[in-house]
Each structure stands twice: as structure tokens, then as C-alpha cells.
Amino acid sequence: MSLVIRKPGILTTVQDLGRFGSRSLGVNPNGPMDVTAARAINIALGNDENAAVLEMHFPAPEIEFSNDTAFCIGGADFAPELDGKPVPNWTTQVARKDQRLRFRTRVLGNRSYFAVPGGCSSSEWLGSASTNLLASVGGNDGRAFESGDTIDCMSSCLEKTVCIGRSLIPNYSSFPALRVIRGAEFELLTAIGERAFQTEMFRLTADSNRMGFRLKGESVHLLHPKELVSAATTFGTIQLLPDGQMIILMADHQTAGGYPRIGNIISADLPVAGQLGSGDRISFKLVSTIEAETAQLALERDLRFFKVGRRLTVGC
């Protein structure tokens, strides 16, 4: 059983939940930009949450099924169609042999996820199937898909359709207010900078990708310029550049950096951030650590309930 990529799309890669434990060697975790979408569609199919999925950008790939199989799409809405017939996101579907999945237009968000039962077979590196484009390892031989590439997977049809509940679907928006925990240099901002950070909107420039988002907006400055020796950074770190503009580090970020750290987007809001693209506008809202943790724990609980509920109703 396999899937055939008939058209590659602009950047289609394999991702699981990431590669952890090697940051001290400069190897970042990679993984999906929208972790919640990848986890939810895997659970819907009865997969391990960490099973390998495809992350697609628009224009998205055209995928041919060489056997009957179930699948599930989540994340961005790219108006998916199976042989011309629209299929919804967040609901398990069944494709028949030789049917083709196409994505007509980008409706909302910038990264759509595709999962099949048992996961997309792919090469693992350091215990993860996520694609590391820099080192050319993991996933589809460390590279994005090209026309004619195939993906091995199990042939499996679900008896029952499974829908992902609303509480699990991130609150996608192209002008979200992202919750932020103060960073190490936040206190060094000027009063004007601090206010601008919390009240202004910042636009993502065209120079925004899986490594990071470059923002354009009101300049933000520290009271006194500060040079830092390199220290660890993470997915969601908001760095301040010398020109007063900011960068948000995303899934393929470098493991260390020396720019002042204004803040970090909280884990629960990273999936919303991960769906942003050039031209989208964001604002920041400062929250406490306890609020950030509570939001993440609530999401973990909802995912756990979904997993149990699915097992009870589908039975496998």
C-alpha cells in the first residue's frame, strides 16, 4: 500500500512530534509548526500521537491512493477534494484505490496536515521521523517531496467516521492575539517599547518560514543596547534585532542565539502562531506562567479524553 505524490506542492515534508535530546549538539527538534493539528488527526485515526504525518504548504501536493485507505486532514483549510468532491478537515475519510486528493485554494491558515492509519512510513534519525532540511536527514531522506515520490503506509479502512471536537481545534486567525511569557530582557525595554509591544499589531513579512517569522511594525528598543553571549532559544522565542524589529523563532529555529529575548509565545498558542503566513498581523498579550501552564494542561486533558472516547466508540 502506498501513496504517490503526483504534484509535490511548495514545501511538503514528513513531521512527527519532534526530535528531542540533541539540542546540545546543535540539532533542533523540528516537528510540526502546528503540533495540535498533528496530534489530533493521529488520534482520530487511532494512531500514536507521534506517528509521522505530512505537513503541507499552499500550493499543496496532489496525492494518489494506490489502495483503499482511511485518512484525516487537519490544520489549515486548503479546500481538500477527493476526485473533485469536497472533503472536510478534522473528520476521518476513506479513499478508494486510484482516487486523488487535491487542494483547491487556501481558505485559512498556512500549514495543513495529512495522516493515514499507522503513520507515513519514513526514515528515522535519532528516534524521530521529522525532516531536518539543514542536515538532510529524517522523513523523506531529509528533503521535501518531489513528483513521483511514494510513501508506504498500511491499508486500513475505518468502520466508523471519527470527528475531532471543536475544543481540540486551535482558534485559528490571521490576526491573533498571542499569549506571551516575559523573556529575560523584557524588563530592559523602554516604557514606550513595552507599551508598543503590548498594544501594537505586528505584520509578518515575506521573510517568514519554518525557521522563523520576521515581524514589521513599531520599533521596540531596550533602554541600553545589550550584547549577549549565545544562550539557548526555543520554538516561540521572540528576539529583538538591533534595528528594533522582532523575529519569532519557529519549528526549525537555531538552537542558540544572542539577541535580546523579549518573550516566548506560550505552548497552547504556538499552533495558532504556526498557521500564520506573510501579511498576517499579530498582537501580544502578556500572561503569567500559571496561565500558560493551565492552558496547556487543559489541552492535554482534552486530547486524553478524545483518545479514550474514540477507543470506547470505535473500539480500536
Added chain:
Amino acid sequence: MRIFPLGDNAITVEFGNEVSLELNQRAIALAEHFRSNPFAGLIEAVPAYASTTFFYSIPKVKERYSEFPTAFDAVKSIVEDAIPYLSALPVHESRIVEIPMTITSGTAFDLDVVAEFSGLTADEVISIFLERIYNVFMIGFLPGFAYMGTVDERIAMPRKKTPRTKVPKGSVAIGGCQTGVYPLGSPGGWNIIGRTEMEMFDPNADPLCPLKAGDRVRFIRA
């Protein structure tokens, strides 16, 4: 010393903000202590120049240390408890790794500008560079990119204002008081003074990199 959150699932202990062997050894010792004695929910401990960052799973820490109001408070307390004993923690034995390098006009693109910067001849720049043993402070920027130092002040030419779009794999470079080897072809702003054939990062090797934080390095002529 400062301890601050790096987002909601990581905490950084910052011993200072300078390139110093002493601060770096404390950062490495703290990371190694928790690698050998991990707390429940620890994902990884990552040392940098003068800081150590701990990544953890919020639900796992909360479950195990439920007496704390937040996972952050729990990890902060665990890490703080270890810090007073840092000086007593064994420093891992530092090895000296030799990196053979070639210095030719085809590899040492910036040797002449470094010589001009320092008012020395190219030969003098190289002999000053080869004299020192460098400490590996941390690995970051690229997989396997070791930040080493410190470079003799006379040849410590600052990084370029405009980075090269493509620095060849194996390039040995000076960036201010730091030196490093590009493990992969990549953009980069440091001044290139030679090249090594040594693999600084091999995804199929174990270990992935010949260097780790805390090692010492001597460059020799190939």
C-alpha cells in the same frame, strides 16, 4: 546569577553574560549533573556559554511534583537545590582533540584581510592562531558547530558586516574572540582562514560530532 523561564516549558540558569571558562564550566557541570540525575519530566539539559537551559514536559513535572503551584516553580526549586553543590560536581575530563587544517589561497578566503586587520603577515596570523589551545564553550547555530575560544586579541577580527551567502563545509573561521569550523555548507559571517577535511557533523556516526562542550581543541597543519 539569574533564573528565568524560557517560555512555559523551559528554564534558563544564567551564571553571567561573558565568555569565561569558569562560567562555562559551571554551565556544563550543571547540565551534566542533571543528565546523570534527571528529574521526572526532564527532556534535555543544554549548556551554553554561561548558562544552562532545562527543557521539560509540563504534565509530567506537574504530575510528579504536585505540591508546587506550577511546573516552573518545581523545576526552579530542583535546579536551585543543585547549584550550591556545583563546585563539588566532578568536571568531566577534558580531552584535547586535534583538527588538521589546510591553509591555501583556495581555502583561506579571508586570511589576507585578517592580516591587514592585525597589521601582521599571513604567516604570522596563522602561527598565532595555531599556538593556542581552544576551549569548546558550546555547540549551536548549526548541527555540530562548536563555538571555541579564545582567539588571540591581535587576530580577533570581528565578524563581517555582510555574511557570505555560502561558506564551504569544513571552513575554519575567526569571529572576534571566537573560532569555529562550519560543519555544513551554510551562510556565515566569520573570517575564513583555512579548511579541514575532518567531519564535524556526521548524521550516521556515533557520536554525531567529534566535539562536545568542555573539550579542548588544537588546530594543526594537515
